[in-house]
Amino acid sequence: MKKTISCEIIQDLLPNYIEGILSNESEKLVSEHLHKCVYCKKEWENMNTLIEVNPVEERKVDYLKGIHKRFRNIFLACIILSAITFLIGVFYSEKNTDEALWTLFLSFFVFVVMLIKFGFPLFFAVASFFGYKKTKNKWILIITVIFIYLFFDSISFVIKNILIYGH
Ligand SMILES: [Zn+2]
Numbered sequence: 001m002k003k004t005i006s007c008e009i010i011q012d013l014l015p016n017y018i019e020g021i022l023s024n025e026s027e028k029l030v031s032e033h034l035h036k037c038v039y040c041k042k043e044w045e046n047m048n049t050l051i052e053v054n055p056v057e058e059r060k061v062d063y064l065k066g067i068h069k070r071f072r073n074i075f076l077a078c079i080i081l082s083a084i085t086f087l088i089g090v091f092y093s094e095k096n097t098d099e100a101l102w103t104l105f106l107s108f109f110v111f112v113v114m115l116i117k118f119g120f121p122l123f124f125a126v127a128s129f130f131g132y133k134k135t136k137n138k139w140i141l142i143i144t145v146i147f148i149y150l151f152f153d154s155i156s157f158v159i160k161n162i163l164i165y166g167h
Contacts, residue, residue: 010030122151
């Protein structure tokens, strides 16, 4: 016996059909009906467009993409900066053990505190500034400036997202 389902029932099922949460059997029935019924197919297409251009969902995806990209940039900056401080450490190790220890200490902590996404630049700005005061090495001062920049960049990024998206 072939079951026939009214358009009204099919349209009641459409939201769940689009979300893909119907049972296999119901999904098959809706799918078969959409092939035969132009009216329900039109309704299905309208619902699909409404869901596709949901602005809240799109903004959430953009926001997450932004965080992902920002974290990747900070990660790359950390690798480059720790490589630089490590090289300075190696370069100075033959002349001055104290300076070598300072730069090696910095490059080690770049890796460790990197895990604290937005909090670390301020810490390194302060740490490398004290490193500079102790060693008077101008390269460490440059690293301080880069970390101050990263700090304000992260802060402005967070504030901007709070203002625009409210979270
Ligand atoms: Zn129909």
